[in-house]
Amino acid sequence: xxxxxxxxxxxxxxxxxxxxxxxxxxxxxxxxxxxxxxxxxxxxxxxxxxxxxxxxxxxxxxxxxxxxxxxxxxxxxxxxxxxxxxxxxxxxxxxxxxxxxxxxxxxxxxxxxxxxxxxxxxxxxxxxxxxxxxxxxxxxxxxxxxxxxxxxxxxxxxxxxxxxxxxxxxxxxxxxxxxxxxxxxxxxxxxxxxxxxxxxxxxxxxxxxxxxxxxxxxxxxxxxxxxxxxxxxxxxxxxxxxxxxxxxxxxxxxxxxxxxxxxxxxxxxxxxxxxxxxxxxxxxxxxxxxxxxxxxxxxxxxxxxxxxxxxxxxxxxxxxxxxxxxxxxxxxxxxxxxxx
Numbered sequence: 001x002x003x004x005x006x007x008x009x010x011x012x013x014x015x016x017x018x019x020x021x022x023x024x025x026x027x028x029x030x031x032x033x034x035x036x037x038x039x040x041x042x043x044x045x046x047x048x049x050x051x052x053x054x055x056x057x058x059x060x061x062x063x064x065x066x067x068x069x070x071x072x073x074x075x076x077x078x079x080x081x082x083x084x085x086x087x088x089x090x091x092x093x094x095x096x097x098x099x100x101x102x103x104x105x106x107x108x109x110x111x112x113x114x115x116x117x118x119x120x121x122x123x124x125x126x127x128x129x130x131x132x133x134x135x136x137x138x139x140x141x142x143x144x145x146x147x148x149x150x151x152x153x154x155x156x157x158x159x160x161x162x163x164x165x166x167x168x169x170x171x172x173x174x175x176x177x178x179x180x181x182x183x184x185x186x187x188x189x190x191x192x193x194x195x196x197x198x199x200x201x202x203x204x205x206x207x208x209x210x211x212x213x214x215x216x217x218x219x220x221x222x223x224x225x226x227x228x229x230x231x232x233x234x235x236x237x238x239x240x241x242x243x244x245x246x247x248x249x250x251x252x253x254x255x256x257x258x259x260x261x262x263x264x265x266x267x268x269x270x271x272x273x274x275x276x277x278x279x280x281x282x283x284x285x286x287x288x289x290x291x292x293x294x295x296x297x298x299x300x301x302x303x304x305x306x307x308x309x310x311x312x313x314x315x316x317x318x319x320x321x322x323x324x325x326x327x328x329x330x331x332x333x334x335x336x337x338x339x340x
Contacts, residue, residue, distance in 0.1 A: 061170040066178070067139070068199045071201075078278065081233045082256070083234075083274055084102070084108075084110075085203070086110070087181065095241070108275040110140075113140055134173055140173050141180065142179065143183065145164060150187045153191065158191065179200060181203045206231060206234035209224050225259065228256065270301070
């Protein structure tokens, strides 16, 4: 299954993190296959009990009581709710458009950050986008330093891609980081042990839009909402660095609202857009939802009927006959009879 807000939006509660002086070498000068010079190189596989440099303070950066130390999330934990997640940013050219759409429809979301985008000569632009995500009440979580495949990775690679990446993101975000999404969803048991020791909740997905390889915006839009409806919610994987995603995300959210309005009209429960908090489990038991997160979900549900009344009515099918390919006419509400 897995492969590799509006103005009223609130910031999710998290412990403040003091600024730290030491940053790894800038992303644009460090090859992705070399370990950070501050961490002793090793070719050993990672283990859950092998300490690395700076471990003494790393767990303070991942001590998120609301989101950390949970079961692995795969998106099938519950039905009737959908959590939007976006990987690989921030990208100053596309991420702001995604944020605009989410705020217009008052949809919470989680951005999984590739932290080398916060460093180097272009890092200032990435940091500004990150600041806007936080101010908008969105979750920002870790997606590694340079986006490698972590399956079978060495301890040195994990120390850079997980540990140092956490330090960068916690410093720039000013908060604890409790979640990690492995690039491509690729990680093995040893890697999961590494995450567990650090108190990180691994986050995968159930609605894989494959937006990274899409070329037709209209087709992608229809595909995303169809998958959400078919699965009755789930965790949606998209990429805020992709222009096609930035182009269609507002339409996808509008389609979700239209579907929810249809459901209300037919006395059905809507598919509620929610924060990832709702998917966190401890030994398969749902973790308590923070009150402000519950209130935000309730506010969306309460406001939905009013939003529905402001929507234009759905198009009415044209009852007039339409010319067929053979020159004959067929009614718009019937299908042509196939030729023998």
